[in-house]
Amino acid sequence: MRTHTCGELNREKVGQIATLAGWVHRRRDHGGVIFIDLRDRYGLTQIKFNTDINKKAWEEADKLRSEWVIRVTGKILARPDNMINSKLKTGEIEMEVDELEILNKSKVLPFEIDEEKADEVNENLRLQYRFIDLRRSELQKFLELKANFFQHLRNYFRKQGFLEIQTPILANSSPEGARDFLVPSRLYPGKFYALPQAPQQFKQLLMVGGLDKYFQIAPCFRDEDPRMDRHYGEFYQLDMEMSFVTQEDIFAIMEPLMIELTEKFSNKKVVNLDENGRFRKISWKDAMTKYGVDKPDLRFDLEIVPISEMIADSGFSVFSDAIKKGGVVHAMKVDGGAKLSRKEIDELTELAKSKEAKGLAYIIIKDNGELQSPIVKFLGDDLAKKIVEKVEAKSGDIIFFGADSWRTVCASLGAVRNECAKKLGLKDNTKAAWCWVVDFPMYSYSEIEPGRIDFEHNPFSMPQGGMKTLQEKNPLEILAFQYDMILNGFEASSGAIRNHDPEIMYKAFEIAGYSKEQVDARFGALISAFQYGAPPHGGNAPGIDRILMVLCDLNSIRDIYAFPKDGRGRDLMMDSPGEIQPKQLVELGIELKK
RNA sequence: GCUCUGGUAGUUCAGCGGUCAGAACAAGACACUGUCAAUGUCUUAGUCCGGGGUUCAAAUCCCUGCCAGAGCACCA
Numbered sequence: 178m179r180t181h182t183c184g185e186l187n188r189e190k191v192g193q194i195a196t197l198a199g200w201v202h203r204r205r206d207h208g209g210v211i212f213i214d215l216r217d218r219y220g221l222t223q224i225k226f227n228t229d230i231n232k233k234a235w236e237e238a239d240k241l242r243s244e245w246v247i248r249v250t251g252k253i254l255a256r257p258d259n260m261i262n263s264k265l266k267t268g269e270i271e272m273e274v275d276e277l278e279i280l281n282k283s284k285v286l287p288f289e290i291d292e293e294k295a296d297e298v299n300e301n302l303r304l305q306y307r308f309i310d311l312r313r314s315e316l317q318k319f320l321e322l323k324a325n326f327f328q329h330l331r332n333y334f335r336k337q338g339f340l341e342i343q344t345p346i347l348a349n350s351s352p353e354g355a356r357d358f359l360v361p362s363r364l365y366p367g368k369f370y371a372l373p374q375a376p377q378q379f380k381q382l383l384m385v386g387g388l389d390k391y392f393q394i395a396p397c398f399r400d401e402d403p404r405m406d407r408h409y410g411e412f413y414q415l416d417m418e419m420s421f422v423t424q425e426d427i428f429a430i431m432e433p434l435m436i437e438l439t440e441k442f443s444n445k446k447v448v449n450l451d452e453n454g455r456f457r458k459i460s461w462k463d464a465m466t467k468y469g470v471d472k473p474d475l476r477f478d479l480e481i482v483p484i485s486e487m488i489a490d491s492g493f494s495v496f497s498d499a500i501k502k503g504g505v506v507h508a509m510k511v512d513g514g515a516k517l518s519r520k521e522i523d524e525l526t527e528l529a530k531s532k533e534a535k536g537l538a539y540i541i542i543k544d545n546g547e548l549q550s551p552i553v554k555f556l557g558d559d560l561a562k563k564i565v566e567k568v569e570a571k572s573g574d575i576i577f578f579g580a581d582s583w584r585t586v587c588a589s590l591g592a593v594r595n596e597c598a599k600k601l602g603l604k605d606n607t608k609a610a611w612c613w614v615v616d617f618p619m620y621s622y623s624e625i626e627p628g629r630i631d632f633e634h635n636p637f638s639m640p641q642g643g644m645k646t647l648q649e650k651n652p653l654e655i656l657a658f659q660y661d662m663i664l665n666g667f668e669a670s671s672g673a674i675r676n677h678d679p680e681i682m683y684k685a686f687e688i689a690g691y692s693k694e695q696v697d698a699r700f701g702a703l704i705s706a707f708q709y710g711a712p713p714h715g716g717n718a719p720g721i722d723r724i725l726m727v728l729c730d731l732n733s734i735r736d737i738y739a740f741p742k743d744g745r746g747r748d749l750m751m752d753s754p755g756e757i758q759p760k761q762l763v764e765l766g767i768e769l770k771k
Numbered sequence: 772g773c774u775c776u777g778g779u780a781g782u783u784c785a786g787c788g789g790u791c792a793g794a795a796c797a798a799g800a801c802a803c804u805g806u807c808a809a810u811g812u813c814u815u816a817g818u819c820c821g822g823g824g825u826u827c828a829a830a831u832c833c834c835u836g837c838c839a840g841a842g843c844a845c846c847a
């Protein structure tokens with residue numbers, strides 16, 4: 178049907194007869210001569226109709242409108258030297274059309290296909306007509322990049338002996354975690370499948386089955402409200418699991434891949450590796466203290482420093498009271514932060530308060546070295562100076578303080594740190610800072626039921642020290658072999674060395690308040706499997722969509738998908754979720770509440 | 772469920788108590804033989820999100836509903 182695409186004709190093809198097919202991108206009608214930019218996935222080619230040369234084709238071309246689909250045959254001509262368009266790959270040539278066939282017409286589009294205006298057009302309108310929006314080269318290029326990205330992942334793991342194995346989509350409801358998507362069973366009325374939130378249990382069962390190196394580009398389903406970095410309903414994880422490994426073995430597999438992906442698929446430079454070229458490893462506790470979050474953005478410094486000891490018996494009751502109540506005082510120096518306006522400091526204070534801090538004390542070091550602060554008069558000059566020395570602040574800096582329980586101080590200063598970096602332009606998009614956060618606590622106090630001990634992260638993780646620790650240590654002090662992979666302040670992946678021992682499993686759940694019977698009921702297959710020779714194993718599951726979004730600096734997670742859901746979980750193009758036939762409900766034994 | 776912001780032509784927006792609601796782009800017509808976001812002239816295009824209220828007068832102010840975006844709760 179066509180001999181070439183619209184992106185490949187060049188000076189070398191001059192004189193040849195070619196056939197192209199595509200969409201009328203733009204039309205420039207000069208009366209006796211009409212130029213049309215013909216567009217397909219590969220580019221634009223200028224085609225020309227001249228009334229003197231081919232009257233019939235020119236008359237046909239006069240009718241063409243935007244987005245009509247046509248096929249043209251003609252001779253490739255070199256453009257005159259002064260008519261070369263250096264913006265186009267095909268800008269040195271044009272086609273003199275002999276024959277024009279209109280393959281299909283188009284209505285006037287509901288919005289313009291224009292790269293520069295694309296971000297301005299209402300996203301819902303673009304989603305409703307996604308098939309038109311997909312004609313934009315930016316989206317097409319991105320889908321191509323994603324296809325290459327997936328291929329790279331597959332090649333990498335296959336080369337290292339991993340098997341790509343599909344786990345069920347129709348699975349079981351899992352009682353923990355996010356809301357499930359349920360699928361009613363026709364054969365067993367009243368019973369339901371659930372779409373998997375992650376293939377967690379299946380991949381562990383693969384390990385028990387002896388498939389010691391598994392990976393999958395796994396669809397995961399969670400019924401939780403979307404966020405800017407969280408697509409509604411379905412998303413993809415690069416799920417992987419290995420047997421007979423330590424945490425370090427997993428890191429050694431993942432790190433080179435992430436560095437390759439960064440170099441190959443983004444314009445970012447990998448920064449902040451350690452002296453051996455490996456990702457830095459930061460314990461959860463250090464990350465919380467120094468950066469105020471469990472997913473630190475290491476593109477910039479801004480470290481938070483504990484100063485509880487030096488401040489314990491200061492005259493400033495806000496600080497000393499916090500410590501008396503078992504809390505802490507932390508300080509954060511912000512280089513060049515003295516230029517923050519009064520209004521910006523007020524905004525940061527509000528931000529800190531939103532994380533339950535009672536306020537946000539600060540000291541500004543003015544250009545002449547003088548300290549400007551509402552709290553210096555309470556601290557006394559000597560102590561204030563000691564603090565300035567301790568955090569190594571200099572003229573032009575500002576120091577912020579948090580005084581409260583450890584968790585509150587971490588959360589509030591962490592939010593302030595992040596916002597300061599934004600305001601001071603420290604979030605450099607040409608950098609990719611990867612790291613691991615390790616040694617997550619196994620348990621914490623439940624946020625729903627005060628006083629109750631619950632799993633902090635993942636109940637399937639192996640507690641560090643095994644059974645002995647579970648029996649002897651304060652649960653709140655037990656660490657897990659649990660690690661998150663972080664990229665520029667985003668949680669790129671979560672993983673763990675798993676608990677593969679049924680006895681340790683029962684014990685771990687017992688501490689969180691689950692009886693043996695409850696564990697059997699909820700994780701029956703897994704716990705049963707562990708009694709038949711389960712190998713030690715571990716893995717992780719990077720969120721592919723989120724990594725691509727960060728690597729490619731996309732504004733929205735929706736740009737990753739060919740057919741995304743909107744901000745309310747709907748597909749505006751297909752109009753889903755939709756109504757179903759009453760007959761279907763009858764078959765399923767379901768009656769809708771009126 | 773909560774907080775903030777918004778809803779005016781096909782699209783993106785301006786107008787923020789006072790004549791018939793405007794611009795740009797898109798669309799249509801005409802002109803034009805070298806443009807490449809062609810150009811020039813003309814034309815078409817509106818339930819100012821719905822409902823209620825205040826006022827001599829409401830797109831504009833107030834109340835209410837609906838819709839959307841961002842954030843939060845949520846996401847083992």
